[in-house]
Amino acid sequence: MKQLADAPIPTLPINARISRWFGRNLIRIYAVFGFTYLFIPVLYTFIFSFNDGGKSNLVWKGFTTANWQNPCGAPEVCTALGNSIKIGLLATTFSTILGTGIAFAIGRYNFKGRSSTNLLIFLPMATPEIVLGASLLSLFLVFQINPGFWPTVIAHVMFCISFVVVTVKARIASLDPRLEQAAMDLYANEFETFRRVTLPLVAPGIAGAALLAFSLSFDDFIITNFNSGTLSTFPKFVYVSATRGIPPQANVIGSSMFFLALIIVVVGQFVGNKRKPH
Amino acid sequence: MADASTSAKGDLRLTRITKSFGDFTAVDDLSLVIPEGSFFALLGPSGCGKTTTLRIIAGLEEPTVGSIHIGAVDITTKKSYQRPINTVFQNYALFPHLTIYENVAFGLRRRGIKDVKEAVDKVLNLVELPHLAQRKPTQLSGGQQQRIALARAIVNRPALLLLDEPLGALDLKLRRQMQIELKWIQTEVGLTFVHVTHDQEEAMTMADTIAVMNEGKIEQMGSPADLYDNPETAFVANFLGQSNLIKGTVEGTDGDSLVVNVFSQRIKIAKSRSHAKDNSVLAGIRPEKIRIHPEGTPATGNVLTGGVIADVSYIGVSTQYQVEMPWKQELMVFEQNDDGVPPLNKGDAVVLSWESIFTFALAGDEDASAGSEVMPEDLDE
Amino acid sequence: MALIHAARSRVSAFSGGKASMPYVLLAPGLIFLFTFFILPIANLAQTSTQTPIAGGDTGEYEQTFHFANYVNAFLDNKEQFGRSFLYATLATVLALAIAYPLAYAIALKSGKFKNFLLVLVVAPFFTSFLLRTIAWKQILGEGGFVVPTLRGLHIIGEQTSLTASAVAVVAGMTYNFLPFMTLPLYASLERIDPRTLEASGDLYANGITTFRKVTLPLSMPGVVAGTLLTFIPAAGDYVNAAILGNPNTKMIGNVIDSSFFKIVDYPTAAALSFTLMIAILILVTIYIRKSGTDELV
Incomplete structure (x- = not known):
């Protein structure tokens, strides 16, 4: 026992540590890609809700908040x-x-x-x-x-x-x-x-x-x-x-529904947690 | 204890293991040798690091630093499925989609053994449940599941069998019975068992060697009798059974004993049982070692006078007294009801005595209540 | 644990109550479903064997029990049927491959972020699926940045397009039904006691074997539910084919849609719908039997 306790502390070489980290986190890294895939069109829709594109919202023509100020514009x-x-x-x-x-x-x-x-x-x-x-x-x-x-x-x-x-x-x-x-x-x-x-x-x-x-x-x-x-x-x-x-107004509405739903779920979770006796 | 150079072939050796989770250090620079063929218990309260230690041995957790050897083989970087170690999990972790037979055969099949029938039948007979082979785990009682979990592990003849609170989910009667059976099976199959528990009785019943863990470190290691009779720290004294710890000062020696002044009364403590660092000590005595007499009765050995009974509980096999001493400390006394004398009453003035050999001494700067207020482990954590 | 489960029988606290109670609770919903689900399906079956009234207007049909409608409808649209089941199968397999590790990560590797990540899986639902499908069309279209980038890197040729193709239709369906696949997978993976996975490793199974022998069998109910929830709507879908496809990627849904609205050929539309429904029900029944998860229904 005494000899063991006085032995030098055994440690792993750095490259073994890195490969272990990847082994452990591979699935988490994958999940990040998965979520990115899920959210690319959501993000695209959100970004193009700020497009100064007029009626057709196909190409980026400049930033404006007008669509958000007047979502019923179209x-x-x-x-x-x-x-x-x-x-x-x-x-x-x-x-x-x-x-x-x-x-x-x-x-x-x-x-x-x-x-x-x-x-x-x-x-x-x-x-x-x-x-x-x-x-x-x-x-x-x-x-x-x-x-x-x-x-x-x-x-x-x-x-x-x-x-x-x-x-x-x-x-x-x-x-x-x-x-x-x-x-x-x-x-x-x-x-x-x-x-x-x-x-x-x-x-x-x-x-x-x-x-x-x-x-x-x-x-x-x-x-x-x-x-x-x-x-x-x-x-x-x-x-x-x-x-x-x-029209970009549709993107405004789509994005708003997204955020609204997120808020409802988060508030719902919060209220649910508060009610749970701890 | 054996050290690295004298390790026998199958000894398990942990060298300077530390495991941190963020800021929290679960296991703190732990070194340990578990001899081949022994029944070893890691005993400690919830969160003391014993389960983490077990998981590190099993390969389910990687140590932050440190190494693990079985005999001369370094298994630190081996995955759990590459180690000759099997675990009986807390709550058993039987595969719910497989029959009992397939559960037990699982490890053998993974190792590429074709003919598993003989081994599986044999181990099911050992745990006395051969008739349940074709059932699913959910159809079994808790005690039966426990035995199957054990069978599933020992059928592989591992170099080391780990038991993680294996009896925690069973009721008291079944637990007693399983304690005896586990010990018998260990002798029968001759494997090294490492048993993690928070239940001191369980550890003392089964293990040859117990390591008491607290805050990621081993407080003390030894045979059950060693730990009980000669604890080195207040934590061990209080966690294993109960202890009266009284402040005192070493005044001198008398042969093999120290003479200690406790609140102006003198008692003797064998030098071999003193773990004090200087003159300041905590004198310790187990409640059942103390004899209680009405005031004025002559007494031998270590004697403390001036006590008054503050509380009496009659519990059949014994009577428990709380005795208030002149220095306002309450001492516990357990008196066997074997002498035909009716119990003393609350308020009676008494003298306490015990054989001086039963006394132990701890360092005077220790917290006398360490380990006494630890809650039993929450088994569902 | 086993004792607790045993105590949780299905028998209710109310089982001693009035025997009529369940029927009172059921009646409104079942009457509604009978009127607006069973009756329409029966009516559809009836329509499917009608023929045009001689000399009548467009859209006027009479009952002649002309079962040849089925043969004609099927023979005229073999390709679209085949395509629907092919695309739906591909989308289901792809969605399973993408969703399984995702659900696994959320259920077993996300710690305290579990609920948050679960919300994130469902969240894209709330941006209209049409908006998202059209977003893909624009991202992968000629005007987006992906195609010029890939062309610049010579990964795809000058003529290759990512939209208006079978690949785009399958990709669109895979994307659309991903949450339907992920949620049931998550639900069944989340129920797995992680200690059984540790036990498998402890008993000499490496990562792949543990997956094959323990994780996958235990998550089968989720796999079955998820693949059904993806395959069924995918087989009947026509929106992805309409937005992301070309005339050669038409699915049976597109044909039913145009039979109804453009050609006003109700019997053909009905015969096609009925054939699709029966085909799916047969496939689903075989699938559930094969996978041994009868408790789903």
Whole structure:
């Protein structure tokens, strides 16, 4: 022991240390490249929101903040945005309510027809959007309902429900049922248990599902294109104007949505962390 | 302890290992030899660096500086899969997607051994669970998983078996039973076991040699009896069992003993058990070594008078007293209930005595409470 | 741990409650899905065997159970079908190759940045996917800086273009569905106890063997979910082909789209949609069976 403790301190040669560092951090270096790839078009969109390019935003013509000061400057863009937001909020509300109900039924009860319900939830996710859009449009045509605002909302609710069910169900499955048993043991009846224990614990899942539903609805193009008729939405506006050049105001809106979503998620995390008792 | 030049073939040798995580030094210039075939325990509180040391030996963590040898072979730069070392992980880390049989066969197959059946069956018999071979880990109880984790490691006949808090997740009764079985298996297979634990009882039951670790360093190393009877630091005295530590001053010698003045009473301490650096000492005595008498009873050996019983707890096998001494320190006394005398009462004036050979002495500048307020390790960390 | 899991049964605290409760919760959602998902699909099946009314206007069809519509629709668009499944497969494989290490890094190597990085994976979603696809078109197009740079370095020839090609379409789809691939992979990798990976190394498995024998099998549910979430929308996609492709990269989605809106040939569009859906369902079923992860459904 004594001899060991007095021995010179063994150290590794520097090149061994460097190669070890790379070995350990290779996957992190890879992740940096991965994120760069994900964010290049986002960054491009953001940079070109400052382009003094007029109607067509193809080449860099100079820096301006005018697009940000007047995001509705391009014709139609804000009407389209307004429609997208309205449709998104309505679709989110309905799909979250309907989907949460199904999620609780599947996640909390054993009932006849449970596996066929699971299949019915899975099928819309396994059906390509174009089939969903086309089939719904055929139905509206049969009943002579004109495509437009409400058909679009219905279409969005339809494809968002499954995603809400899956998200909320996962949260319910991760709950410890003993918490509910404890609540009942402490004199809470079924309703109070649900309101005071189950719902607060599932709430983050429901919030996440709602955020997901809104982003799916807001960003949807294919199904919307089938069912919205002449109604303009933001993705439709972008698609249609792509051929003759997208006005930089669209980049302003796209970038704003990005930052808004980041803020919502970060604030949500912060509030969630603060609520956790430490 | 053996040193580098006299190391036997399979001894594990750590030379001046330091491991830092940023500003935090988990292991601080640690040197250690673990002889081949021994059952060695690294004992210490949470965060003392014992698990980091184990992970460095296993190759799961790289030391910042220092080297590791098995016999004459330097394994410092070897990856964990290149070392002849296997680990029984805390919470076992069984592969959830493989059967028990495939879990146990995993290491053999990786080493290119074609016919694994005989070895796997043999080790499953050793841990007495051959009937569970085709189950998945989640279908097993905690005690069964623990044995499979052990079987999965020892089937490889490693030069060294590492056990990371292997019994921590088991209940007390099962833990006792497994302690005995582990010790038996170690004797049976004759491997070197290195066992990390925060549970002093577990370490003392199983290990031949215990190293007590604190703040990245080894405080003391020795046999369980050595550590218990002759602790060198206040940390060891308090972490292994309980100790009464009383301030005193060395006044002179009497043959092989030191004469120590404790608050104007004189006691003797064997020189071989003194770890004091100067005249200032902490005199130490284990609570169960002290005898308690009503005031006025003649007593032999080391005697302290003037105590008053502050608290009595009757716990069946023994009675525990808190005795307040004239210098306002409370001493603990554990008295076996084997003499038919009814326990003394709170408020009684008493005399304390013990055989002077049981006394040990620590350096007087030590913190008398070191190691006594350490919380048991949080096993889920 | 095992004991805790065993205690977590599916049986709920409410299981003693009213038996009608689950149906009350289910009814609104299921009625909605039946009306606006099942019914339209049935209607689509019906439309797919109709033929034009003799002497009728464009877009007027009658039910004649003309199953030859399927044969004609398929034979006329074999190429597009083949292309859709080829491109979707390529995009899925590429996305898996890119997303797996990314998800692995986030799940097992990111420490306290885990949640932040997870947000970053989802974040590009919120910039409209069309804007991002068009951004790629412009970055890789003749006006962007990439093509002139590569030409200057003689990595690509003067005639070679990065856009309006099959490569661009597959790359666009790979990019678009990357988050759909990453998230389920992350979810299943995150559930792996890192100690099982250490145990594998401890038991003489090197990095590659550990990946093959432990990491990959344990992350299979994520691989299956991620590939499905990428393959299905990719097979039906036509936006990437429309923006990043050329007339020779048309996929089945483009054909369905133009059958509906340009030619107003509803039966053909319906027959194509139905064929696509059935083909995907068959592939998905085989795939799930083969990969042994039935619990997904």
